[in-house]
Amino acid sequence: MKTIFRIAKTELRTLFYSPIAWFLMIVFLIQCGATYLGVMEAIARDQDAGGKFFGSVGEFVFLSNRGVLGGVMRNLYLYIPLLTMGLISRETSSGTIKLLYTSPIRVREIVFGKFLAMMIYSLLLVMIFGIFVTSSMFQIKSPDTGMLFSAMLGLYLLLCAYSAIGLFMSCLTTYQVVAAVCTFVMIGLLSYVGTLWQDIAFVRNLTYFLSISGRTGNMLLGLITSKDVIYFLAIVYLFLGLSIYKLKAGMESKPAIVKTGRYAFVIVSTLAVGYFSSIPSMVGYYDASRGKQRTLTPNAQKIIRELGDAPLEVTAYNNLLGRHWDLGSPDSYNRNLGRWEPYTRFKHNIELKTVLYYDSSYENPGMYRYYQGKTLDQIAKQYADSRDLSMDQFKTPAEMRKVINLKPELNRYVMQLKYKGKTTFLRVFDDNQEWPGETEVSAAFKRLLQAKMPKIVFLTGHLERSINKLGDREYKVLTNLTTFRNSLLNQGFDVDTLSLESQDIPTDISALVLADPKVAITTAGMEKLQRYVNNGGNLLVAGEPGKQAILNPFLRQLGVQLMDGILVQTSKDLQPELITPYLTATVASFYPALAHSHHDSAMASMPRATALSYSDTGAFTIKPLLVTDIRNCWLKKDNLVTDSAEVVFLPERGDERKSFATAVSLTRKINNKEQRIIVTGDADFMGNAELQRFNLRAANFVFNTALFSWLSYGEFPIDSTRPKPEDTAVLLTKDQVKFLRIIYLWVLPGILLAFGAILLIRRKRK
Structure with missing residues (x-):
């Protein structure tokens, strides 16, 4: 072991008595510093202008394409070959390798000693990167330190793997430049090999294991897996083993079959380790990220x-x-x-x-x-x-x-x-x-476990909206469009239709939907609907302007009424009958995805909606879910004409301006459970067109999902929300970043340059 350390010490002296080691450290420091400060300055400028960063600042600064590691990883393969190209080839070309062969030093000690020197140099590069990780502890609000230290481990293992590859390539030639080029080629080959022969089952497993591309991905994000760590150790073992046997082949007279067998043993044992370490039951995981984000x-x-x-x-x-x-x-x-x-x-x-x-x-x-x-x-x-x-x-x-x-x-x-x-x-x-x-x-797993999923039933027979059509005002996207992620079908619900005139309402459904009936419900149908409500069934009623007479008689018992008239909203871009009410804190509590988002500024889009009036004095507790903005929205009582002149507020004609509710929730305790009912003044917010409207900040599909989650007591969708990131701001101003630019890009590199220059000059004088 002492011999290995002595060889490593000698190699480090040789390394640092040449300008290349100092040059690469300075370039690495400047690259990390310029990238780090560039991203930090961009965020600081936004903050100084009053903006907010939504997401993890730490991930953006270090892991994004613009981040520190994003840039370092793209160029890392350029550094190591310049350092490893002379590890063995220098000894071979100068003839000193023969002295080593005749000395009592073993070949493996030579290889391990030189590799140890590269491990120490790689550690120095990681420590340079660690300068910025340490800085982030004081310059970013609540950084995810576990993720950052995991990323440093991934960086170090990758450097060690590159070093082992470079060491082996240095054994193959006496020309240092050729060794560097061969190292570039081998790293490129290991990055590309994972895409070869993927249509052959056995071969693709081996080539995928050998591929170095993306191996640090999990560790950069904070997830340390045994198979990734073992991969880097296996690559080091492979190339160090090949290096040892290559050097032994130059000093021993052995049959070709023996030499080939040695190489084959190293390669086969590496692949065997990789195969068994990748078996799912053999893989160990450690999530170092805050909140177990991975x-x-x-x-x-x-x-x-x-x-x-x-x-x-x-x-x-x-x-x-x-x-x-x-x-x-x-x-x-x-x-x-x-x-x-x-x-x-x-x-x-x-x-x-x-x-x-x-x-x-x-x-x-x-x-x-x-x-x-x-x-x-x-x-x-x-x-x-x-x-x-x-x-x-x-x-x-x-x-x-x-x-x-x-x-x-x-x-x-x-x-x-x-x-x-x-x-x-x-x-x-x-x-x-x-x-x-x-x-x-x-949700799919849950379907395999449950005999029965929550069912949402849509009423038919009175020209209600259809769940099987793709027209703008129909409901197929919401309910059962297989290609839409947020359809009820894909979120874990079953959907069906029912005619009040010919069928009874089942008692085991999660909720009943009455969406924009255009003709009056018959007495028999109304009795069935009334019986369902009296028994505590959950219900969603969606009305439309002009249909007040159809729904108000039924809604009166609930304490809610569709108001006469139509809501209009002034906008320079949108038609006046399209309103965008804000989501309230009540609806945000229905669905974790809303509770974890910025619901206070989220809106829904509602074409041709009317306002709701309600009295919270009956059996139900009533709360607004969507409310209009008093500044640009009012209730117009007479006919709305949009093709001739600008719509204006006319109080003399009965127009009312205030904050109106366009959706409300009703709850009461009945039959040992909480009955839940939703009433809306618009039916188009669930329509196909509005669920796919992307020119607004409207979040109709999230709002709809929240409603049906609440109606099914949160059984579905499965809550997969995660805690919000805590590192959402930098603790610097742009002026402070400018000062740090002097420190990181001039002072620190200058210190390294001065120290290296002094060492090299003193060495030359000696």
Whole structure:
């Protein structure tokens, strides 16, 4: 061991008696400092201007693409080869390697000593990075120190892996420049190898293990896993072992088969360690982030525990002609393993399968127009050829229909979960995220565990809004559109329709919805509705301007009335009948996602709404959920004409200006439970058009989800919210950042430069 330390000490002297080591440290310091201060200054300027940072400042400063580690990781491979290129090649080219061979020093001591020197130098680079981590403790409000120290560990392990690679490359040639170039190539190869041969099951597991790309990703975010740590240790073992046997080969006369066997042993043992360390049941996890941000929420963990030890089979059906083909293509297997890793961490026997097929794509009805004269088989063959795929990999439409009917799922990428004989679908969505989140996955798991899900029933028979149509004013997006993440179906609810005229209202439903009836409800139907309310059933009633006469007789017993007239709101961009009332603190308490967001400024969009009047003196406790802004909204009593002149407030014609409620909640205790009712002065806020309106700050889909969560007593959606980040501000002004720029970019590099220059000059004089 003493010999190893002596060799490391000698190597460090050689390293620091050359300008390259000092130069790289200074460049590394300036790069980290410039990036750190640039991001901090941007946030400080926003704060000085009165702005607020929504999110984690620490993550943004260190982990974003603009952050310190984002820049360092992109350029880190440039540093180490310049240091390692002479570790062995310098000894070989100068002839001193022969003296080492004839000395009593063992080859492994030479290799370990030189690698130890690089470990110490890598530690110095991490300490330079640590200057800014330490600074952030005083310059960022409540930084997530666990995440930052985990990121430092990831940085150090990556530097050590690069050093081992560079050491081996230095053994292969006497030319230092060639060794540096070979190190660049090997690092690039290890970054790329994870994308090779992904369509071969056995090979892709090995190449994915060897890939260094993304290996530090978890640690940078605060999640330390045993397989990632073992990976870096295995890479160090691999290249140090190859280095030892390469040097031994130069001083021993052994048969080629012996030399080859040594290399094979090192490689095979590395791959074996990687294989076993990646088995889900063998992986250990430590979440160093504050609030366990990189771990499933307690609700999700509870549901997984309820699944017990029974296996869970996940079969992905992937259509070659579907728009989400890439999510289930052969080369996406390991990416999908990563997507499922948060769940396999707690349930090891989740088995992933993929079935490839081709069939008509209902998302591309014009497909045949672009391939005129071709059959479906010919189109699929052309697609497969363009992707270098064999048609033998795909099931035909006829073969697929014998397995499963995916027409209701639009023949798109979908996962079928199977557990104890029960099955359910887990879908991907047409949004930026695409993949189902923790809420949707937990809901699917819950479907496998529960015999009955909360059911929302929509009344029909009086020209109410339809849950099966995609018109602007209908409700398919809200209820059962499979491609929409926030539809009730994907959030864990069952939806159905019911006619009051021909059916009785079930007693076991979660809530009943009466949305904009356009004709009067018959006496028999009203009696059924009245009986349901009297028995304590939960209800949502959505009215519209001009329909007051239809709903007010029923609402009178609840203490709520739709007021005469229509609400108008002045806006330079939007039509006056589109109002945007604010969400109240009451509705924010309905749904954790709202409680954790900035609900005080959130709005809903309501086209053609009327105000609600209510009296909180009856059996129900009534609270407003949406309220208008008195500054730009009023209730217009006469006809609204928007195509001729600007709409103005006319009190002489009965117009009223005040803060109106457009949605209210009603509660009372009955039959040993809390009855919950919601009344709104608009039915379009649940419509397809408003749920997909992105030109406003309107959050209709979150508001709707909150309402149905409250009506089902919070059973669904599964709460997957996490604590808000605490590091939401920097404790610096832009002027203070300018002062720090002098310290970090001039003083500290200057000190390093002066110290290095003095050392080199004294060395030269000696």
